[in-house]
Amino acid sequence: MTLILEDIKKSFGEEENKTEVLKGISCEIKDGNICVLLGPSGSGKSTLLNIIGGIENSDSGKIKIGDEVVGEMKEKKLTQYRRKHLGYVFQSYNLIPNLTVKENIEVGAYLSDKPLDIDELLKTLGLWEHKDKIPNQLSGGQQQRTAIGRAIVKNPDILLCDEPTGALDYNTSKEILKLIEDVNKKFGNTVILVTHNDAIKNMADQVIKLKDGQIRHNDMNEKKIPAMELDW
Numbered sequence: 378m379t380l381i382l383e384d385i386k387k388s389f390g391e392e393e394n395k396t397e398v399l400k401g402i403s404c405e406i407k408d409g410n411i412c413v414l415l416g417p418s419g420s421g422k423s424t425l426l427n428i429i430g431g432i433e434n435s436d437s438g439k440i441k442i443g444d445e446v447v448g449e450m451k452e453k454k455l456t457q458y459r460r461k462h463l464g465y466v467f468q469s470y471n472l473i474p475n476l477t478v479k480e481n482i483e484v485g486a487y488l489s490d491k492p493l494d495i496d497e498l499l500k501t502l503g504l505w506e507h508k509d510k511i512p513n514q515l516s517g518g519q520q521q522r523t524a525i526g527r528a529i530v531k532n533p534d535i536l537l538c539d540e541p542t543g544a545l546d547y548n549t550s551k552e553i554l555k556l557i558e559d560v561n562k563k564f565g566n567t568v569i570l571v572t573h574n575d576a577i578k579n580m581a582d583q584v585i586k587l588k589d590g591q592i593r594h595n596d597m598n599e600k601k602i603p604a605m606e607l608d609w
């Protein structure tokens with residue numbers, strides 16, 4: 378399902394402290410594409426991702442996914458929208474500390490009526506031999522793999538990733554980007570990936586650059602570079 382954003386605006390604060398963080402964002406993200414959202418710190422990337430994710434409300438504008446309009450949904454429908462259509466991956470993995478890798482992924486599966494097979498997913502994620510460990514027995518990369526597993530087990534239409542490699546070293550970052558790329562190929566989920574790392578744009582189908590709350594560039598890449606060949 379294509380995601381359409383129409384004139385999304387968002388401010389924080391009141392009166393003289395009011396800051397307009399998104400100043401009318403309009404774009405279209407095609408089904409199954411990897412879209413990288415770039416921009417300097419404070420340009421509004423996370424705010425936009427949170428609005429797409431139904432975590433935050435916009436002040437005005439519309440988000441359409443298929444024939445549904447996100448802003449018009451009541452709380453119950455919005456919860457269903459998040460569960461059905463969206464998976465989240467954050468910079469700080471947000472795993473449940475006393476659950477094993479497999480149990481953390483099962484948490485995601487409970488939220489879906491069409492979950493992927495967990496054992497097969499553990500193998501795809503390279504986590505099979507770690508499935509009974511708890512998060513603090515894992516490296517950062519393994520924790521992020523688990524977080525991706527928890528998001529993807531629902532087989533969401535859209536995978537939202539906010540700086541997924543922000544806490545990882547160079548090689549582990551590339552492995553995680555490759556995993557996101559593999560997941561996109563295998564399951565066909567749309568991926569929206571927020572980053573301030575310019576090199577990551579080369580693995581995307583679509584690159585949206587934000588600056589001061591506005592879209593400065595919105596381009597389709599003619600040629601994608603595989604994540605493992607990215608360099609920065």
Ligand SMILES: Nc1ncnc2c1ncn2[C@@H]1O[C@H](COP(=O)(O)OP(=O)(O)OP(=O)(O)O)[C@@H](O)[C@H]1O
Binds near residue numbers: 398421422425
């Ligand atoms: N809940 C909030 N209340 C007040 N201001 C906020 C809130 N959330 C974000 N902002 C402000 O909105 C602006 C954009 O923030 P946002 O996190 O969307 O930017 P970003 O591009 O993701 O930045 P970064 O790369 O540093 O994460 C910043 O100036 C930030 O201080």
